[in-house]
Amino acid sequence: MEYPFGAIERKWQQTWRERRIFNAPQKSDKPKYYVLSMFPYPSGVLHIGHASNYSIGDAITRLKLMEGYSVLQPMGYDSFGMPAENYAILHNSHPRLTTEENIAAMREQFDGMGFGLDWEREVSTCRPEYYRWGQYIFKRMYEKGLVYRKKSFQNWCEDCQTVLANEQVEEGTCWRCHGAVEQKELEQWYFKITDYAEELLDFSKVIDWPERVMTMQKNWINKSEGAKIDFVLENQDTKVPIFTTRPDTIFGVTFMALPPEHPLVQQWLAEPNADAALKDFCHKVINADKMLRSSAETVKEGVFSGKYCINPLNGDRVQIWITNYVLMDYGTGAVMAVPAHDQRDFDFAKKYDIPMKIVIQNPAKSLVLSEMQEAYTEPGIIVNSGKFDGMDSEAAKAAITAWVAENNWGEQTLTYRLRDWGISRQRYWGNPIPVIHCPKCGVVLVPDKDLPVKLPDNVQVGRTTSNPLLSVPEWLNVKCPQCGADARRETDTMDTFVDSSWYFARYADPKNTAQPFDPQLAKYWLPVDQYIGGIEHAVMHLMYARFVHKFMRDMGWVDSDEPFARLLTQGMVTKDGAKMSKSKGNTVDPQYIIDRFGADTLRVFLMFASPPEKDVEWSDDGLMGSFRFLNRVWRLIDTHQELIRKGLETTSDGDLSAEIADLRYHTHFAISRWHDDCLHRMQYNTAIAATMELLNAIIAIKAPEKLNEAELAIYAFACAALPKMLYPFAPHIAEELWQVLGAAKLLHDCGLPKFDKQYLCRDSVTYVVQINGKLRGKLEVPADIDHEELKALALEVENVKRSLEGFSIKKVIVVPGKMVSIAVASS
């Protein structure tokens, strides 16, 4: 007989809704706790990955409620972007309509899972009441100098018909569609995330983040210290700044390397007498696959530009080469090449027969140019460097930099790999950038009173070669708010990562119509105490959100330095060892599981199969195991409910059988483990295992109706612990059984299951006896036994005695409560 999960789940979902259990109060006597799972794109269908992810957040939510916190667990939808646009095209509809339909469908499925979400705080990024404030934030950032426009080569995804930020290019492909990314010269809007590079490297204000995520962000930002030094074009005043971390090698520069994108190179190419070979080379490199080009294995190539520049330190005349191995994106986009002391420059110089110059000697073994097979990149003694000769190269770094600064040739500087965040997207379904281009006034921000700039509805969506917004003249053409002249709206929309960079703050005050959120409310709820989401957002979303949060802090809107105090990166659900996907045909439909076995069964399986940060391998058999487990709990309590209710009203004083004393120990032990696993270790799989062990211990009592009053009290206590222990994972059945046992209150309001330390101490303890680390016997002794007495007893254990024959005892060690270890040597 299966327990009636369907009726139970519907009943409690309705009760929670009616009693507003999960609608977080704006004010509370209790301490606050903000649990947030990354919001989904509203696909319209609940995926097993959603079920898994949100089960974790919900377990934490219910635990924190039991613990006495005022908990906020909101939910919303990341509803702008390509997928929504494509979905609408596929269904021959409009993204506004399909998105709202999908949201309604998903909401129903979320409720079917029994998630305790505060739906009164729902946000959806594509609704004007939300994106209005995204535009408002854009404007405030603009006013603070954190937004600018720049024309340059962009990562262009042909499939998505839009540009991508550097972070959004994965192995040369688009992070979303994995189409090829090429370079295209465009004028784009940027957020100056680099202003916060230094602070983004600092994770001292987060409480608990995975080391891995912090490392990934640090690597992404990649700070390096060095010097910026101006070389000067021969016979001209034009400066060519370079960045180097090795100023100690500057006297060894024999050529300069520039990428084809370098402005100087572009200028030379534009000259009427530009060299044809140079043109061809630049064209080839710029249009080459970006992934291939930036791979260390790619053969270094270049063309001599015919131009020279002057090394300011020694006046050397240096050839300028255009190469494929220098990145326009990093440092100043120009490299002083020191082939003797840099492997890349060495390879290049060998290939093109460019001279080399040793300026650092290996103290162990003198370098000879003609014999060098690779660059010498280690520290050493400075040579051929004028007044710095003889110095230690490490010390020379500072000395040379200081000399450079003194002579105004350059300065000490920091550089980061992190680039500014390009937020322009040439798509319809996104947040319009609130800007008007006026032929007289230039860039004019849309006045706050005119926000939001609403997306027009009458647009032909589809894969177009230009931004669909260009085809809506009544939207596009406006009067300049400053001078009233005919002007045009900006048609770029914002990267959807902008929308998701502040939503966690909007949840604090989601209906505010006067500002993004009331700072008082945001200061109350933020930071998010526990954030949960996929590792795939380790760099992009999490770094953008940290950046925008720091901006909001600087505006005084929030007062925390970090948006997410604790971060849990959950694993994905796999089947047959691979990520579930339609194309592989290895998907599982959570709705079918819910209909057939109940949401509680699904949740218990997902939480039991592995710790939250690890992947879960789907198993139909495993799911059945969870279903049987819940059925066993159900049968136990349902069958004995009257007995248990009676037992709950009696006290536990009186004689106990050994069996019941044992049950009492197991009960308190299981609850204490559950506490540790749920509250400290966040290892929910073992918390469920502890609950199963308790169930097994209770079921082992075969005839509870024959127990005396004291024993029955212990039995009932054990049974009553089960619903509480199950509540975070299987809340519906837990709530139902709790009611069956006669409770008046709902479980979230009844506190954590309690255990008593005194019952964790046992009268007698089993010690194991080891000889040289090998198990040789066991003995049962009183827990408070004297160690000397214990040693003596251990030596008398039959098997131990036999094993000791022919050996002499060197040492006997007692590990309290656990073992006696005997070290022996053959005699």
Added chain:
RNA sequence: GCGAAAGUGGCGGAAUUGGCAGACGCGCUGGACUUAGGAUCCAGUGAGGUUAAACUCGUAGGGGUUCGAGUCCCCUCUUUCGCACCA
């Protein structure tokens, strides 16, 4: 190539501080029951060995520290992830 994490039965996983390896679940084997179920209950289940014990081996492989190592140290292999010409 660099960096990080990991490697435990047939499977998912447990072992929290260096202290009985394999909790819990799945699967499997044998049995009971019959309302024949995706049911329930009982017993067993790392490998070898034995009638049964004893005992031996065993946490990717090899060495080491220790009375004692899945756990600490060194080397090697494999897998996953991140970075990958960053000047």
